[in-house]
Amino acid sequence: MEWRLPDLMLAKAVEDLPTGPVAYEAKWDGLRAIVSRNPVGTVEIRSRQGTLLNPGFPEIAAPARDLPPVILDGEIVIWHDGRLAFERLLRRLNRRPASVEAEVRSSPAHFVAFDLLRADGPDGDVARLPYRDRRARLEAVFAEQELQPPWTLCPMTLDRDEALSWMREWAPAGIEGVVAKRLTGVYQSGVRGWDKARVRHTSEALVGAVTGRVQAPSTLLLARQDEAGRLHFVGRTTVLSRQTAADVGRLLRLKAGGHPWRGRRFSAGWGSTETLDVQLVEPSMVVEVSVDISLDNSGRWRHPVRLERARPDLDGSDVQPFRPPAD
Template identity: 55%
Template sequence: MVMSDLAPILAEPVAELPVAGAYAFETKWDGFRCLLHRADDGTMRLQSRRGASLTTAFSDIAEAAERDFPEDIILDGEVVIWHDGRLDFGRLQRRLNRKAATVRRELAQSPAHYVAFDLLRRAGEDLTGLSYERRRKHLEVLFAEWSLAPPWTLCPMTRDRQEAMRWMRQWAAAGIEGVVVKNLRQPYKPGVRGWSKVRTRHTTEAIIGAVTGTVDRPGSVLLARLDERQRMRFVGRSTPLTDELSRSVKAQVSPAAADHPWRSRVFSAGWGSRETLHVTLVAPELVAEVSGDTAVDAGRWRHPVRVLRLRSDLAPPDVPLFGTGNGPSAG
């Protein structure tokens, strides 16, 4: 197995957990997917889902691996950072493409952990052709034999659907995004969407501060919440509106006044994208009920949320403050 040619197996989004079949359920972490392996020169390397090196950014994990792993291995897992009792994706990003001094400061302030959920090679033996069930057993044996402790974590796994559903309810507040479903009999298929994932979602409210497109034909909405000082904070964008919701938004929004707080603001088309959106500001008076997942950074939903309905019965002061309630938190 050549590491440079190895792409991690992927997960296909699905609406719900399967009700029948031989499956394992694992927690879905809000972190960076990461393959960890020992290079030809004996050093440990970390590789992202797309093949980029994460070794410098997470040198604390690489150094721990060189210390703790006496054999040649390839692990598949997730690099995460805990902060204030929950997973903090923003602190992971702070380590990328930064100066050495910045990375060293982050290493000291926010140490990373590695959550292992698959073992692809050990002591020169390629394990990718084995079933998930057998690979999981090898991984559990490795943790036991090497007495692995933090920064190493063995990903929780259950075969009980009800238990997995409890995880989604109970651990969402800590930043667990949902559950990954894995067929017990399936081998590891690099680059293929061979697993599935179900995201934990919450229903909550936000204020519509702008629309994409025009007021006559709104395509999606940009959402806001007020903070404790009554400043309007951007919290996310919706998925495309249904035709019915688009017509309802058109009928209920009002033109923005000259003092709209987003008057000079530019919005990007997506997380990390430099492409800008064409938006039309509207009076921040209409409230929407939305369904969003638990991936939140610096108070914003990382992924577009779905508008369920408009709440003309609510006013902006009725919406949870920025940093509280279900959905975006100050992080």
């Protein structure tokens, strides 16, 4: 019996954690994924976009064969040098088996489970249950199976003050923030029905072009789409390190066919007459950047933008729409 894997339920960004009858879960700096072990024994690890991740994370795929029939929602994380290292997750994507094996030896991955969507048996459609019941069933799976690493149960609390303390105390270890979920809420595939408060001030943008080689870019030209779907230039990153350039370059693709920026010229800097030599790429890769709030009158960031990391787990719907500042 094969199971159809659902679309993931998502979270929307909020400034403050909500109050009320909600559960608070730690949001780790990881790669969102579903782990499925169906009744016939097939194991699939799928990204939010549906990409099969088994080849990149064999240390999770192999022990998943020993799970009972389940569909788990969670995040893949890597702990390295005392903190969670998202950049090491990127090194597992689109790599040869020998390269993946080397990464597994140096930095093994774990799966942090925060939801149970399906289990074996006649009442196996767990996603239709309220969150409080799904969480109880998830905890029961961990207890009954005596699950150990690479499996980790995501911390959860009903105490808002405790959740806020996580954001203060666990940030150095790599916590992104806290996700709030209604206790009575069912799992809504593809819906942004949860709330997420972040620890630090970052933002997302699309990569529209690069300087240097696509496989190892020097800088990234960033973009956002307006409500009509037009692609607007919003800033350029500072020069990438060699390792970051290699990690990002593996995820970029030259744009085949028309590009909304084809024929456009970009200045090398404020007040400069020098133009950049750019390579246009498929404007679908999302990156997370550190920014300030200063914009010019065209809606671009005034000051240098620092790349935090590529986010292949996100898509264009996660990027704030382009809106020029009001006059």
